[in-house]
Amino acid sequence: MGTLRDVGTQDVVTAPDPVLPGSRPAVGARAWREVLLGLAVFGLYALVVLLPEGARRRTARAHAETLFGWERSLHLDVERTLNGWLADQSVLRVLANYEYAVTYIASAIGLLAWLYVKHPDKYRTARNSFVLLNLLGLACFTLYPLMPPRLTPDLGFIDTVRLGRTWGSWGSPLVENADQLAAMPSLHMAWTLWVGVELARISALRSIQLLNAVHVLVTLYVILATANHYVLDAVAAVPLVAVAVYAGRRTERVAARPERVAATDAFFLAVETPRAPQHVGGVMVLDTSAAEVRRSDIVGLIVERLDRVPRFRQRLAAPSRLRRPVWTDHPAIDWDWHVVEREADGVDGLRAIVAALEGEVLPRDRPLWRMVLVRGVAPGRTAVVFLMHHVVADGIGVVAQALLLMDAPPAAPPAGAPRRPGLLRRAAATAVGFAQLAADAPPRTRLPVAGTAGRRFGTATLPLALLRDVARRHGTRVTDVVLSAVAGAVHRVGPDTAPDTVARFAVPLMMRSPDSGAEGNHTTAVMVDLPIGALPEHERLARVARRCRAQRTGTRAQAAWFVMRDVARLMPAPLHRRFARAVYGPRFLQGVVSNMPGPVTRPRFAGAPLDEVYPVIPLVPGAPLAVGALSIAGELCVSVSADPALADDADALLTAFRAVIAELDGGPVA
Structure with a gap:
């Protein structure tokens, strides 16, 4: 002491x-704290990748066969049709692979950075919901590993990344150590949907919201046509985003409670x-x-x-x-x-x-x-x-x-x-x-004390x-x-x-x-x-x-x-x-x-x-x-x-x- x-x-x-109440740390310190939070979430993802692959791969294959069977019984199995057509389009195939690898990250991280700089009052809620979105996704990957369609060629799917030798895209040798059994739910779809919800929450320009709506549709097509996800993967992203955004708003209400x-x-x-x-x-x-x-x-x-x-x-x-x-x-x-x-x-x-x-x-x-x-x-x-x-x-x-x-x-x-x-x-x-x-x-x-207030x-x-x-x-x-x-x-x-x-x-x-x-x-x-x-x-x-x-x-x-x-x-x-x-x-x-x-x-x-x-x-x-x-x-x-x-x-x-x-x-x- x-x-x-x-x-x-x-x-x-x-x-x-x-x-003290109302005090705020320096901007640089706050930025580093956000970076460290992101690294912590990525560290949890890395732990999932380190899980024993043998038994997990067999479980993921069984889940893929079951899920695809459900889609066929519901007549939702459009993935092979989209995938077969895209595999024959050399230029579009490469563009789709890069779109799959880049745009969902760029849009989500770009939105967070913009909110951090321009709208710090809205950043915290968005950050919280985004972190929770990823934590929920990691929980799903751990509890329900799912092999993506491109890794099941016997079911009729083509791996467009390896076919086109697309450098740096998902599934290419550059990211070979990424989790290959994390198809359910589609975080690509979840991230783009989350961006749309946050743009609506902050009342962004209609032109920006319209552009993101187009991006959502393009992302939906790409994740199916490149055989990275099933239709039900994309559908599962919707409740995932809803839960994360709702919880993020709840943290906003808690933060707004009287001190x-x-x-x-x-x-x-x-x-x-x-x-x-x-x-x-x-x-x-x-x-x-x-x-x-x-x-x-x-x-x-x-x-x-x-x-x-x-x-x-x-x-x-x-x-x-x-x-x-x-x-x-x-x-x-x-x-x-x-x-x-x-x-x-x-x-x-x-x-x-x-x-x-x-x-x-x-x-x-x-x-x-x-x-x-x-x-x-x-x-x-x-x-x-x-x-x-x-x-x-x-x-x-x-x-x-x-x-x-x-x-x-x-x-x-x-x-x-x-x-x-x-x-x-x-x-x-x-x-x-x-x-x-x-x-x-x-x-x-x-x-001595008197018995009065004087x-x-x-x-x-x-x-x-x-x-x-x-x-x-x-x-x-x-x-x-x-x-x-x-x-x-x-x-x-x-x-x-x-x-x-x-x-x-x-x-x-x-x-x-x-x-x-x-x-x-x-x-x-x-x-x-x-x-x-x-x-x-x-x-x-x-x-x-x-x-x-x-x-x-x-x-x-x-x-x-x-x-x-x-x-x-x-x-x-x-x-x-x-x-x-x-x-x-x-x-x-x-x-x-x-x-x-x-x-x-x-x-x-x-x-x-x-x-x-x-x-x-x-x-x-x-x-x-x-x-x-x-x-x-x-x-x-x-x-x-x-x-x-x-x-x-x-x-x-x-x-x-x-x-x-x-x-x-x-x-x-x-």
């Missing part, structure tokens, strides 16, 4: 990047309560001294970029409590609710608005996002509060969603691509992580260079400094506690690189026992650093991620909901501290420069504190959401937070 590493201000677990909410996302639907809504977001403070930002500007911006943020036009649908909900289109966006305007009386008024919005559950009968334009924050400053339910994305995902709406892509925080550990290393790390989690003693301390919200900004300097002087990481400052602030503002008192906090860790996508929850969390008793701040930081150092192997995070993603995926929805509520509450943790990287340059939103941005982190049900930190252009923007029982004034917590940093900056060096 890889290690945890500090990226600016964010811990990242070196785990594999997930494939079901993943277990890692449904977790936050399960734990949400009226007192603890689970939406994340940010407070973007814009510099509007040069130009004002209006509500209509924000609506126009979102309308213009809806294709970048698909969840903005989707809502949840839950047809049954026995299954997880699905995402469904909701094009009728209620702009009067999703984008609103409020007036604030300064910064304190903005914080009161955010605190009230944090306590309001987002209704699930519409897309789960909201933007509130807040005027009156300060002279030349306007705020935009962006909220999105946790089911849509984690904290980094919400940052990515917001960046998709910016006027120009900002510079991303530096982060190297983590190497994916091997399967055995991941399994070993997960096993070790389970053992570590089982050995962890349950937390004893519970911080909360307090506060913000502060610190120079990122200051935190980096403090971390460097004490031989720790920036994240350790943030966690220690939170613990010190809780000690100074919260209830009196003994020196050895600890409170357990969840520290979210990304299980992907920050730029890998904007949707879905791809974070797990490690639990860190923060010392909140009376301690010198440098000693508190040293204890936090030691406890965090034990987490840097990533084993606990890997085990937690395995449970959140893999085990939860196998749970029935009702059991998963009970599991989520059991583990995400005050019995196991007293709060969340989330530390995220942001853009290293200041982007613009609706034409206005982004001055500050503060995370909005939801409270854990029954827990009193959530702290968010986000770096932007050399500053660390810190926000606090607190239960009034812990801190009736969020500014008091932030004042204590800054005081801890100041003491560490001037305190003794470890």
Whole structure:
């Protein structure tokens, strides 16, 4: 298993990047995947050819005699007449042999290539039906080998290929190793019929469809006249094509089904309560001294970029409590609710608005996002509060969603691509992580919580260079400094506690690189026992650093991620909901501290420069504190959401937070 590493201000677990909804691999990779699929089907065909020939040839001869006998009794045996006439036509015989060998391949492969390049939305269905068509044919060749008429001269047939010495045609020495006993059904006929069906499905030009109809008739004549197939072989191709096309269309319907909410996302639907809504977001403070930002500007911006943020036009649908909900289109966006305007009386008024919005559950009968334009924050400053339910994305995902709406892509925080550990290393790390989690003693301390939905919200900004300097002087990481400052602030503002008192906090860790996508929850969390008793701040930081150092192997995070993603995926929805509520509450943790990287340059939103941005982190049900930190252009923007029982004034917590940093900056060096 890889290690945890500090990226600016964010811990990242070196785990594999997930494939996000809507993401598409590179064109070259997709083309190679299609080629490999074709080679795999051909490999199955080669296996059929390798079957013992002796017994198979005798069975194929017996089948040929029986089939031809049926045709004679039904008066369908026109093959000998057509074959005898063509054998006497030297030029037509050669042309027919080459038509048999080339055109059915050219038409089918050409259609697939054209769909792949010009109509990728229709390619997958066509590809699936074509693959199934060939797999069904291979099954028939295996279970019902049939000798073609040209290999039964005693029945009166002539091999036109060998008679005309046609180079490279079917049955000539160049393809001598091909399966000679695969007459039932006729894949030549099946492929040309399939091309016709697909041309009709995509509403191709009538002239093209007419040309293919002629090709079908020519192919029918050629396969009979060259004595490669019986009439019943061609007839058998019809139901084969029908089954394959029907199954291909079924895969299209399955692919078009609404996307079901993943277990890692449904977790936050399960734990949400009226007192603890689970939406994340940010407070973007814009510099509007040069130009004002209006509500209509924000609506126009979102309308213009809806294709970048698909969840903005989707809502949840839950047809049954026995299954997880699905995402469904909701094009009728209620702009009067999703984008609103409020007036604030300064910064304190903005914080009161955010605190009230944090306590309001987002209704699930519409897309789960909201933007509130807040005027009156300060002279030349306007705020935009962006909220999105946790089911849509984690904290980094919400940052990515917001960046998709910016006027120009900002510079991303530096982060190297983590190497994916091997399967055995991941399994070993997960096993070790389970053992570590089982050995962890349950937390004893519970911080006070009021019995209401009210909360307090506060913000502060610190120079990122200051935190980096403090971390460097004490031989720790920036994240350790943030966690220690939170613990010190809780000690100074919260209830009196003994020196050895600890409170357990969840520290979210990304299980992907920050730029890998904007949707879905791809974070797990490690639990860190923060010392909140009376301690010198440098000693508190040293204890936090030691406890965090034990987490840097990533084993606990890997085990937690395995449970959140893999085990939860196998749970029935009702059991998963009970599991989520059991583990995400005050019995196991007293709060969340989330530390995220942001853009290293200041982007613009609706034409206005982004001055500050503060995370909005939801409270854990029954827990009193959530702290968010986000770096932007050399500053660390810190926000606090607190239960009034812990801190009736969020500014008091932030004042204590800054005081801890100041003491560490001037305190003794470890």
